[in-house]
Amino acid sequence: MFGPEGPALFCVRPGIRNQFRLNQYGWHMVEDALDFARDDWRVTVSARRFECGRPNTLGNRALSASLELLAEAGITTVAAQVVAHSAYLMDALAALPGIENLTPRAPGRYAGIVNFCHVRGAR
Numbered sequence: 001m002f003g004p005e006g007p008a009l010f011c012v013r014p015g016i017r018n019q020f021r022l023n024q025y026g027w028h029m030v031e032d033a034l035d036f037a038r039d040d041w042r043v044t045v046s047a048r049r050f051e052c053g054r055p056n057t058l059g060n061r062a063l064s065a066s067l068e069l070l071a072e073a074g075i076t077t078v079a080a081q082v083v084a085h086s087a088y089l090m091d092a093l094a095a096l097p098g099i100e101n102l103t104p105r106a107p108g109r110y111a112g113i114v115n116f117c118h119v120r121g122a123r
Contacts, residue, residue: 003066007059010050017049026052082112089114 012020022043027033028051031044043049070078086103093099093116102115 004059004062006056007063009063010047012047012050014047017045017047020050022049022052024052026054028052028054079111083110086110086112086114 022029025041025043029043029049030038030040031042032038033044033048087110090101090103090105090110093101093114098119100117100119102117103110103113
């Protein structure tokens with residue numbers, strides 16, 4: 001939410017990092033990445049092993065600002081507003097002929113994504 005295109009957050013327990021197969025390799029994911037005299041490509045044991053390219057500095061700063069804004073507003077407040085907007089949208093869609101809501105309406109069963117479809121033959 002509010003984040004720019006590109007950066008993402010990825011969390012993985014240290015004990016299972018080696019279970020992920022790496023499909024890309026780059027200078028940033030190796031041990032001692034800034035030691036350009038090294039000629040081996042030993043992948044680091046830290047989570048940096050999943051960062052194959054150079055860091056998206058601008059995107060990461062924007063993501064940081066977005067997370068600060070969410071923290072300032074309060075994640076509970078933001079979550080309640082997202083759910084309220086989704087409920088409003090589902091109510092509005094229910095008033096349209098030929099629209100079928102595919103998102104569960106029970107409290108706690110929906111969030112910020114609402115799925116619906118147009119029923120064929122409906123007017």
